[in-house]
Amino acid sequence: MRRPHILIIEDDRHIAELISLYLVKERFRCTLAEDGSRGTDLFYMDPPDLILLDIMLPKKDGWAVMEELRQFGNTPVIMLTGKGESYDKLKGFSLGVDDYVVKPFEPKELVARVRAVLRRLNPFVAREEVLLPGLRISPSEYKVFVDGAEIGFPPKEIELLYYLATNRNQVYTREQLLNQVWGLSFEGDLRTVDVHIKRIRNKIGDRGDWRIVTVWGIGYKFEVNEDASAD
Template sequence: MNRKKHILIVEDEVKLARVLEDYLHSAGFNAHWLANGLDVQPWFKEHPVDLVLLDLMLPGASGLEVTKALRRFSTVPIIMITARVEEIDRLLGLELGADDYICKPFSPREVVARVKAVLRRTQGGKPDEEPLPATLALDAHSFRVTASGRQVTLTAVEFQLLHVLYQQPSRIFSRVQLIDKIYHDHRIVSDRTIDSHIKKLRKKLTDLLPELELIHSVYGAGYRYAPQTRALEEALS
């Protein structure tokens, strides 16, 4: 019998931490809560941890400081929780080793879904876990995408955006990161341009797979590829 996964919640908002604990327990996880960043390393070294939900703004030591300290000796997946949407915080967090971001306000059910997705990506899915649906066939020569016997043709930029997101399911890409990966000639491109391309890409993907929502906006952070049924997407919104 497989042991339950252990999730460490580091959050100084008591009500929010308790809600996350309850939802994680209901989803079959063990969860423990700490409120001070300075308490993380001592507790971490004495207990098994499969994933850390880590608030950015903490007493004692910030989420970025905690991430940097943990990465000196551990590769445990870290999902940062933040109400700060400045680009520098997100990029610095990724450079230090955070695996994903969730921006406040959020649905606790979304947090559980993201925890499962990061664990699946970093530790490998178990046979009894539901795999991500919607396997797409991407043809870089024709910019065509095929799924379930249907086909849609994208523009060059739309295809590159989809390719970047599709290669790393559930990872959040900021608009700046997408611009850097798509436009190699260092042209000046606004966030609004990326938003416009994503909007058109989503419409085409909806024509391809109307039952699924494939690309999701993450408030204040960017976009991620994570196939969900539209009913689940509505429940999490």
């Protein structure tokens, strides 16, 4: 079973390691960053399922990190701060923060909040597998297998491929795919879809039984031959 990946961006090493200790015990995988710049670098290198983000960070503060993250998607964020003023909470929520925890906090409560946010924002993991000749998409594990071999995919690529594969032979516009996979609140460019489709194609190749087809002037569809097995 795949372990959800949590990115902890916190400059207090003691706090970061304490949070990680509790999360690892609860079967999470954790990555730690000591400043905002390192945090965004790690976000791109190994996209997490959820981010724990401190506000007062060196090099790039939590607000700047949050603004950058929201340009690339809706990864859940729980903000950590020693400040309890309502202004900070309102600003955080306006930037797309999903939850807000004021220090000092109980680690067990933080773990519970992490689980609650993931359940609320990521029902994807409860969906059934897609099974086609040479292709298996496992939502519960967040994994894709081609000809029995696991292919590395970040979460949004898996979700996009899954959505197309479960609505086979149906044409979707880029805007429809953004709304369905990224959500109505996503404010990114339509080219986000093109970039993800290109990456997916590079990984799965051009198959005989199934493939992602560009419908010029409209969008994309996941084309499955009639002889291909159903999932």
